[in-house]
Amino acid sequence: MSFMFKPLAYDDHTAINRPDIPASVREDIVFGTVQSAKCIAEKAVSLLESGKSGCVVAVDGYASAKFSDLSGALSQAVRQRGCRVVLRTMDEVYKPVEELDAMVAECLPLNYGEDPVLLFGKLYEGSFSDFIDRGKAEKLLEEMRNLPEKTLMIFTGYGSTSETFSALTDLKVYIDVTPKTAAVRAREGKLINVGDKTPGPFAELMRRNYFVDFEIILKNRKRLLTQNEIDFYICGDHDEDFVLMSGQDLETILTSLARYPFRTKPVYLEGIWGGEFIRKVRRLPSEYKNIAWVFDMIPMEVSIVVDADGREVEFPFFTFIQKCPLPIMGEKCTERFGGYFPIRFNYDDTYHSSGNMSVQVHPYESVCKEYYNEKGSQDEAYYVIATGHGAKTYLGFNEDADPAEFVALAKQSEKDGSDLDYAKYVSHIDSVPGRQVMIPGGTIHASGRNQLILELGSLTIGSYTYKMYDYNRRDAEGSLRPIHSAMGEKVLRTERTSDWVRENIAIEPIPDGEGDGWKQYIVGKTDLMYYQTKQLYLEKKAEFSNNGQFTVLTLVDGEEVKVYSKSNPEFCYRQKFLDIVVVPASITDYVIENMGYQPAVVHKTMLRTDD
Known part of the structure; x- marks a missing residue:
């Protein structure tokens, strides 16, 4: 396995999931960067018109998020509604670059004897607060507390929704980016490390991303998601075609998907x-x-x-x-x-x-x-x-x-x-x-x-x-x-x-059950590892229990199988040759049904239950 430094830009459009999403949620999704900005602006202006003298919108995101695309459109939309706009960025509150480099140096050792091209590092344990200059942050916080009447502050950058500023932020917007898109943008010189002014050499930039930047970004995103602090969530892979939804709609979509293979x-x-x-x-x-x-x-x-x-x-x-x-x-x-x-x-x-x-x-x-x-x-x-x-x-x-x-x-x-x-x-x-x-x-x-x-x-x-x-x-x-x-x-x-x-570690298959048109074997198991694998030979269909955990299925021979919940058959996925499908823990008992004309072989992976 390798780091994803240089993925192909190719998009595979075959892996589409189709959970049952309420019509009201589907209708609420906003497509387009300008349209997304107008939706956020409407909410912000409504807060100003409801009696707030000033309002702060924080726009945060994953590595390579295009903050300027949104902030420009948002600023224009708010001004058109008769409100003033103040623009602030995280660049104004980060510690100096030299201080940040020294701070993370332990995670990026220059040990050429053991790591000749400096590929490895140590995962950073801190958070965004480590990157913020306290004096600069306090000055910005004071400005947030004393915004003039009918004034919107648009505050953008990595960490703008972090705990340092969270209490004084009225709306939190998160621009998420898929890791592949972030890697492609890094290769194109469109990604800068947190706190830096310009992109560094590609290998150095990506090494720091993996061991430092991604760690603090993901910790902050987890806090926002688990504490339901995101007001607007944006799928930000496409510059001119942001996809916006409310934080509540995001939760509805993902919790619906979690019921399906x-x-x-x-x-x-x-x-x-x-x-x-x-x-x-x-x-x-x-x-x-x-x-x-x-x-x-x-x-x-x-x-x-x-x-x-x-x-x-x-x-x-x-x-x-x-x-x-x-x-x-x-x-x-x-x-x-x-x-x-x-x-x-x-x-x-x-x-x-x-x-x-x-x-x-x-x-x-x-x-x-x-x-x-x-x-x-x-x-x-x-x-x-x-x-x-x-x-x-x-x-x-x-x-x-x-x-x-x-x-x-x-x-x-x-x-x-x-x-x-x-x-x-x-x-x-x-x-x-x-x-x-x-x-x-x-x-x-x-x-x-x-x-x-x-x-x-x-x-x-x-x-x-x-x-x-x-x-x-x-x-x-x-x-x-x-x-x-x-x-x-x-x-x-x-x-x-x-x-x-x-x-x-290269054991012979061990019989693990059979039924009408199916046989199963344990093919991979050792006390030295926490997961095990099985091999299912399937002519018709077979039923299994998830035992309170997940199971991962790979169709390694055959044309197509259908994987579905026994109690809720509508929760299903039609799996083609070499597709890898997760049966989540939410599905207690599941069925694998062979949809092809020839026998199928399904590789199964699950955590060992005898640890």
Whole structure:
């Protein structure tokens, strides 16, 4: 799994959810930036005309939100109603750039020995208040308290709705942006780090985003959502076509959606080892080559789309989670993982590609917490969906291998580009469709060429892949891909050999129930990881219980299945080949019905209940 630094700008319009939204809510949705501004202006002016001498509208948002587009239209609309306007921005109250850089430096260490291209960092634990100069803030607060009669202050910027200013804000507007759009804007130089004056170099900007800016922005958004403080919510992906709704209508839409099986909108990324399977199956435009990763359900990176009378309304998926954690994940999961969706799903595509994924290892819990301030281990799992000739999955060390020798050669290769006979040291299993392997942190592994893998991962907010060997390949810009042998050596569990792999993390399927036209098997389970996987062979239909939590379904073979609530069949989703669908905890018992002419195979993922 990779950070979403350079997603393709392509929009996949197949992942549409159609919950039953009340007609009154659908009719209240406002489309268009100017129309949205007029709606907010009407409310603000009504407050001024009701006796308030002055009114403050705070306009906050996710990274890359276009505040100027809205504030300009809002200012014009208010002046046309005969009111005065005062414009203020968060830039006026941030601490100096040099002070902010020093403050976050601990989260962005310059440790080139362990992190040669400075990809990793430590998650920031503070909030917007740390970025605000108290003297400057007090001066602005005093101005808010003493606004002249019939005067509207439009206060914009990251943190304008934060607790520092919340009590004196009359209307709170939040411009949300999907992570993909934010990443595209960053690549185009349209995103500035919180408190900065100009965009920094792309790699530095995105590193700080992931470990600092996104953290404080998401904490503030969660507070606004959970405390129902948003008066107007805007879907802000499209500059001239904002979509506005009231905070109450946002809650109605998302709580309605949380009763349905749902699918998130995938994001596609090219990579040096990318393949052709997903591109062909999903009919992606021919100009996109080497699709390496498909972020189908990476909770912090994807979005969710709702149909509103034929118009697509798109929200960041994590906004959905922050607003509706209990109906989506259940009480135990929400409490255990702090309100984060604890499993991620993406496709790794090396089908008919130029080579393997890198030989790599991920950190386990103690390293994740110490180095990155993460919540737990970065564990993964591979499920083989399709293979070409000679496909292999590399996992663990060979029984007769010397891991210390492997590490020494990996370090030498990192220095001088010498070739490494990785197959002499790293064991492999032949890949066949339906094979599941679990990959707890510390396990050496790689997905070989010529296969499509469903990759699952545990909850780490960031992504930490220590490449031990990458075949001396160069990236699209011609640079050697970074190797992390120093950190890899720290976490390698050298006792995990081929025998240990077969006994512990590449188990044979275990029967787990059958009925009329279906059989189910446990295919992935280990005490070292908190989720497990199952494989359902389905000819007709089968019923299952969610056990107070969620289940994630992937159609890995077959044409189409329908997933629906047993007690409320109208809560349904028609799932196509390779779609990943979440059955939320709000659905107690669910049905999977095969809608195709051939048998279907459904991969199922859920939290272990025997922890």
